[in-house]
Amino acid sequence: MVPSIEEGRIVLIANPVSKSGRGAVAASEAARLLRERVGDGRFEMLTTAWAGHGESLARELGPDVGCVIALGGDGLVNEVVNGLMARAPQDRPVLAVIPVGSGNDYAETLGMAYSVPTAVTEILRFQTVRADVGRVNGRYFAETLSFGLDAAIALDTMDRRQKSGRAGTMLYLESAVDQLFHHLQVFSFKMDVLGAEPGCAPHPEWDDAYLVAVQVGPTYGGHFRITPKARLDDGLLDICxxxxxxxxxxxxxxxxxxxxxxxxxxxxIHFRRASSLVLDFEEEPPAQMDGEPVHGTHFLIDCVPDALTVVVGQR
Incomplete structure (x- = not known):
């Protein structure tokens, strides 16, 4: 059993190359502020050195850790969430986020401040809620899983970001215009909703779509509210x-x-809410999970309710 967030150690997992290297500056500032507030004995900073490193760091946290803070973008949050979900439920520290990425959709859902000092202050208020986590083919996602047009935009945006060092909503829109006017595709899919909410109408076996999004929270692509009624704590995934x-x-x-x-x-535009579903595509579509590429044509998707305790901000 992990200690309480108020009494346990606080570990900051930082991606120093997030937001074109600004993550290192933000990590240094956050570490200084946290040490000042809780002391060296209760604080430790770990930095990621390769893709996926955040997952192993979160999975291997010591039993005295009460809170783990992911400082970076949605990709780092995804890694940390997968690391925490590999632990027994009673051994998962509280998750907090300091948003230093390009999309920051999960931080937006949590209502976290974008200023590092304000985010640190909000984390040390220790206001928490229980949160669901999505799962697809055995991997976990914190906010979003999408296929087709949106995934193509998200993956192209990531490629443009890496090449140019730019970030933000305008880069996403630039990619969106390119995809919409030059690469707009229709994908045939079958959606078998296994755990639909009461009153949910059945869906035809096969349909054509530009995009399919499966959400834990309401936003993707840098705060586009694709499923505006989605909640972190209702035990359901919102599908659009x-x-x-x-x-x-x-x-x-x-x-x-x-x-x-x-x-x-x-x-x-069509919506469903369900605790679990199966998606099949005739051909492999562009796909992403919290901004990271996903591959395949057959996807088993479900919601893991009350999986994590997360810090929320004042927004």
């Missing part, structure tokens, strides 16, 4: 898919409306 036929201009207009969650009235 967009169906043809849309021109590139109309698809772009819908995407821009999704920034504020105002796309939900379109006849081309």
């Amino acid at each position: 898919w967009a169906t043809p036929e849309l021109s590139s201009m109309r698809a772009l207009a819908l995407l821009l409306r999704a920034r504020g969650g105002k796309h939900t009235g379109s006849d081309h």
